[in-house]
Amino acid sequence: MRKFQLAILVFILSVAFQQQAQAQYYRTSLGLKFGGYNGISAKHFINDVNALEGLLSFGYGGFAITGLYEWNWVAFDTDGLGWYIGGGAHIGVWDNRPYRNDVFYEESGAFIGLDFIIGLEYTFEEIPLNLALDWKPAFDIIGDQGFWPGDVALGIRYAFQ
Numbered sequence: 001m002r003k004f005q006l007a008i009l010v011f012i013l014s015v016a017f018q019q020q021a022q023a024q025y026y027r028t029s030l031g032l033k034f035g036g037y038n039g040i041s042a043k044h045f046i047n048d049v050n051a052l053e054g055l056l057s058f059g060y061g062g063f064a065i066t067g068l069y070e071w072n073w074v075a076f077d078t079d080g081l082g083w084y085i086g087g088g089a090h091i092g093v094w095d096n097r098p099y100r101n102d103v104f105y106e107e108s109g110a111f112i113g114l115d116f117i118i119g120l121e122y123t124f125e126e127i128p129l130n131l132a133l134d135w136k137p138a139f140d141i142i143g144d145q146g147f148w149p150g151d152v153a154l155g156i157r158y159a160f161q
Helices: 002-018
Strands: 029-036 040-046 050-059 062-074 081-096 106-124 129-142 146-160
Touching: 002 050, 029 129, 040 062, 040 146, 062 106, 106 146
Parallel strands: none
Antiparallel strands: 029 040, 029 146, 040 050, 050 062, 062 081, 081 106, 106 129, 129 146
């Protein structure tokens, strides 16, 4: 299974780096992301293809701050539609205090890790609205160590020209 996943990743990256078309439909966007973690998303293009995205996410009784570097391309030769792939890092804290078998457990901690992201986004020409749908798996290297299969999230952002 790992070989298959690696083959898919290599294919996606090879196609990504062969793309020449510009993907920038806005300069900066700011809005909300809804998924396993909900939060605030800000994305800023530093040139026609490369962008930085920052996320402030809330969930599981805590929050996380994520910084991503993304490569963006036109998708399906469609104006306004783009796809992106990238990676970055996160840091956060969680504080779950669940009841199990009528016993109250104190569970909390901090975590630091690495992220991967791949997604599609559409920016409307008529109104300054950007919609994004992405998948962001992560790997925590400090704290609750291990692979997090990630969230599928819907982003709704105001697009500044």
